Amino acid sequence: MGIRSDLEADFDFDIVDEFLDHFSMMVESMEIMILDLTKPKMYRRSVDELFRVFHNIKSASGFLKIISMNRLSKLVEDELELLRSSEVAINEETIAWLLNVSDMYSEWNDNFKNDTELSKVKFSLLKIPDIG
């Protein structure tokens, strides 16, 4: 019994299934969008897209009471909001942090697929880089 079974025990099967489908798609596109942040022409679109991705995951995980995912998503959403309103170019540290964040969500995606326990948030992700 893992995270998928837990969700299916608490929520309607269709809702869980839809979430897992969307989650998987969003996770698979994350890394490319993060790497696109390094391309000036792609930056604005990618930062907006990433913001929407984390906003969606935050909302869905909140509804499904996946607390750790909800809190990390809120943290990432806030950081992306700062990036959206900043005129400063994104730095390498922030890109590296976002890639590590993306790895965490990939791990969670595997947890869903394999119906294993949800991995704990890596402490290093709580060290938010200075965007400046």
Place this chain on the structure above:
Amino acid sequence: MAYITSGYPEKSFTVDLALALGESGVDTLELGVPFSDPVADGPLIEKANHKALEFGFKFEHLREISKEVAPKVDTLWMGYFNSFYQQDMAKLIPEAREYGVNGLIIPDLPHEEALLYKNLFESNNMANISFVAPTDSKQRIAEVVKEAQKFIYMVAYTGITGSGVSEDLQPFLKDIKEFTKTPVYVGFGVNKKTAKAKVEGADGVIVGSAFIDILLKDELNYSQKIKECSELAKILKSEIN
């Protein structure tokens, strides 16, 4: 509580520094075991870890340092699970106890796996420090702190000034204290500027990078590094008291 990387830049320096920190008011010392991929640590500690390994750190050095330090300063070993596992936990825990080490801090050992070693720690009167993070649910916190020994390592957010996430740790602290009377120490991002705010409502702070920052200064000689670290320890102590 202070973290230092064992064997950086060398074994005898670590002993001198540890004893000096004890004399400067540090209540508990975390002797870090250098590791190639310290995933829970920031760039400064990672750098010190790598340098210590480059300079030839061996686990044996930790034993030698501990023999001298642990009888005089409350000492814990902090390291990644693989470092300890390779030494054979069944032999290592009683051995550490013999040196006077009072516990282990293993950030990459999940609570559920740590329970496998519960009897080993308890039978040797050693603590295995529990971690909680702001991303943990209340249910998770309740589960983790139920088994907590010595103190709870509370991981704080760092570097979020200006973002929408609150740096106010009070709600999180309240959640923890609802389930336990074990002291709660706040780690991550504690320095001269933040110590007073971070300790509010908690029982102590854990300072690592601020000490390592001094140790990495190439322009300072050994005695200057020890002096600066001791001064920092005294300032932090006066800030949090």
